[in-house]
Amino acid sequence: MAVTISDVAHAAGVSKGAVSYALNGQPGVSAGTRERILQAAKELGWKPSLRAKGLSSAKAFALGLVVARDPSLLGTDPFFPAFIAGIETALSEHDYTLVLSVATGAGAEERCYRKLAENGRVDGFLLTDVRHDDSRIPLLQELKLPAVTLNRPDSDSPFPAVSMDDCAGITAAVEHLVALGHTRIAHVGGGQEYIHGRSRRQAWESALATAGLPADLFEAADFTAAGGMAATAELLRRTDKPTAIVYANDLMATAGQYYAQTQGLSVPGDLSVTGYDNADFTQYLNPPLTTVATEPMLWGRVAAQVLLNQLSNSHDGEDTVLQAPTLLVRASTGPAPAGEAAPNAPVPPHYTCTQQAPQHPDTPPTLCFP
């Protein structure tokens, strides 16, 4: 930390200002002088101080991520680590860092955002787990910080969104089950305060509608194992109990599958089960779980990139739509039990490979990252 901009200026025989311009590639310095300055900087091993830069330019060179989940839930969700790793790949190219906060408890979330903003810790936020009528959107407008939302909020939002089509994954799961002859396909939903909880439910409803089946087997839960288990118990108590359950995430599916088995049901013999997220452990369940593979790492990278572009005013403001997730068919789904014979064409007992979820024509991908 010894060598400063003044040292370089001296060495190059110019003023501090010239060095600053030279370094940042701004006009105001001739090519020759610039070369000389950069040379001097290199020789002295000058590393500009981020702190001083931050003070004078009022920037933090950091992005914020506030996670408002219960730690126990967090721990089971494969989403965040991969998402963060993705963010990192984008940030590391730009000398930005990630400031992570875990806010637990009521009010803690808002306080967290406020504190990071007021202390000038970050230049923008990545908003995950977007909720219905999310209060963070007006909050961030008030705080005057840019942001990127994961999926488009259902309230007015000035922030660009980076979305991954939930609908496609759930639709693929339902279509898969319908093809296997199931007619009573239930859904255990995630928290309906989350837009991804809602959209997955709606996707389930409309996929059933398309198949000409009623969407009357819904049970709300909260993305937790305990909630998934309770919801499953409720569904299996019904006289018209389902032969297949589409869960809004893997954790609930895991708990639901477990519960069904403890009740003496065979999976998939008596009950087919699908999850969502493709958590690593799901392939080692008995039976391995059919689930929807999202790409959280890609999501993180793109979201961070979009936010960085905003900060440098090089973002067009458009939403970004990522490639739709993919259904991974494993052994937790099978033909509907006898007596529920397929109303459609005969189907093979098992799919053996990944099938691509259909792209939804009504969500025009303005941009598609590979």
Add this chain to the structure above:
Amino acid sequence: MAVTISDVAHAAGVSKGAVSYALNGQPGVSAGTRERILQAAKELGWKPSLRAKGLSSAKAFALGLVVARDPSLLGTDPFFPAFIAGIETALSEHDYTLVLSVATGAGAEERCYRKLAENGRVDGFLLTDVRHDDSRIPLLQELKLPAVTLNRPDSDSPFPAVSMDDCAGITAAVEHLVALGHTRIAHVGGGQEYIHGRSRRQAWESALATAGLPADLFEAADFTAAGGMAATAELLRRTDKPTAIVYANDLMATAGQYYAQTQGLSVPGDLSVTGYDNADFTQYLNPPLTTVATEPMLWGRVAAQVLLNQLSNSHDGEDTVLQAPTLLVRASTGPAPAGEAAPNAPVPPHYTCTQQAPQHPDTPPTLCFP
């Protein structure tokens, strides 16, 4: 950000310096003046700028955590989210934040530490996943930043450690299996480059020695599901195959249990299995996994606290030992198969509740957090 220290100084009729002293509770200002200054600051709603503070005092007010795991492994590990949540609880009381980096790929880790240090992003580091002869320890000494290690490194380290006794958990698992009559108790180890991979292996060896059993059924793996599965396959191929396997983490145990079942073995009828970490999903496996419950959240809180104390020179330099983890007995462990009858006293077929791991007398807890 409108109101600055000068405004407050004007309002209180003093100089900037006085305001600074008053705010930081330093001597150099009389009680009366201090009161007046604080009053003025409150009225104006003054928030001191962290950036300016950072520049003039050469501090970052942030702690760094560099995670060098493969994102896919990260996603399945319940440790980090809870650990981070724990860190947060300690930091939020002190206006510190967490800068998180995920470094993947060779060399990325060191670059990450260097960059954070050179850019003055953090005032200290939390070192997790400590390795044998860990190169980060000399690195951080070179970078002249304080740190806290999770568990005491096996090389000389000037940094205080916050430890949780691995030995106790594994010992409890082995003792539990021995009590169930098992005599061929294998261990699938985690990466032996990690000190917790090593210590768990050593704990397994010495627990077997104590029981008068040979420790010849060891298979090295790498904490991943795939590795755990391969190691399990290897063990089960042996002619003297084990009747119980102690895994170094839950993910390997899950994969191992799955593999055994695919081979037609009953768990725990033919093979008992124990995990480590108490990942949430383990209670929904079939059968639910007997595992060791660590407390990552507590660990994070204490580690951050110790590091903060170091920064304020109020740390005594002693290591901190947390309460030993606890064995959670669930259905993946049971009596040894017939023909392997218990050499000891008859045992109940199942423990039904948590049993406290014995405290190890040879690791004197210098401090024990509740």
Add this chain to the structure above:
DNA sequence: ATGAAAGCGCTAACAG
């Protein structure tokens, strides 16, 4: 005990 003033290292407005 108090106040003035000199940095911290950089950016950007402003003369030359």
Add this chain to the structure above:
DNA sequence: CTGTTAGCGCTTTCAT
């Protein structure tokens, strides 16, 4: 185009 200079908001030394 180039170089000078005044901040950014705080800490801390040094006279008073």
